[in-house]
Amino acid sequence: MSILSVDRIVAGYGASEEILKGTSMRVEANEIVTIIGPNGAGKSTFLKAVAGLVATKAGAIRLGGDDVTSSDAQGRARAGISFVPQERNVFGSLTVAENLEISGYLDPKGATARIAALYDRYPMLAGKRRALARTLSGGQRQILAMAMGLMTDPKLMLLDEPTAGLSPKAADELFDAVVALNRGGLPILMVEQHAVEALAISTRGYVLVSGRNSAEGAGPSLAADPEIRRLFLGG
């Protein structure tokens, strides 16, 4: 059974034209799945719809076989979906420790142990625990944002352009962190502009164009497909 199964969802913003026009995707246990596509294709909107932040007007979203389509964002977080947005994903005026503490809202009693485990996993965060989040580098901030996402002990993590704005070296390190998280057993669905690098670490990829599925395949073979390279990767 798939961890995530999204079946022909239709979603958008208010009265304007729908952004997602019957989009379907799935994520299996232990997969990293990357969504690529042109600007405005609806990639971020898709993640937000899965997280319950954009309402769907048709279609179904299942997590581990449970239909979560009618759950709100908090219900989906409780069900095990963790969404790390692209922007404003940490509270800059709070310390690293405070950012982690407030992210443990679903299970306040277990928060202390979770934070200790995250400090073990990410020693950089332990060293910076009393630093304000706004003083972190871009890469460090993304690690904090992912750690905040882990505070709910998710079954699936959604990452919206985790390497946006990072230097090539910081982006590589972030991809390494994504792979390490996944090897620890967490399935990941991410949107990425660095399509070649992202597909290289992905089990599978989807190409989204104008809110519709356009292509899908194994990550490395999608990255090597001449048509995909021409259209999306500038290759």
Ligand SMILES: Nc1ncnc2c1ncn2[C@@H]1O[C@H](COP(=O)(O)OP(=O)(O)OP(=O)(O)O)[C@@H](O)[C@H]1O
């Ligand atoms: N809050 C919003 N209200 C209204 N329209 C929005 C909102 N957010 C996004 N849109 C519109 O929805 C469309 C899809 O945006 P989305 O961010 O999902 O695309 P994307 O594929 O992630 O693109 P990009 O790579 O540029 O981030 C765009 O036309 C965008 O202007």
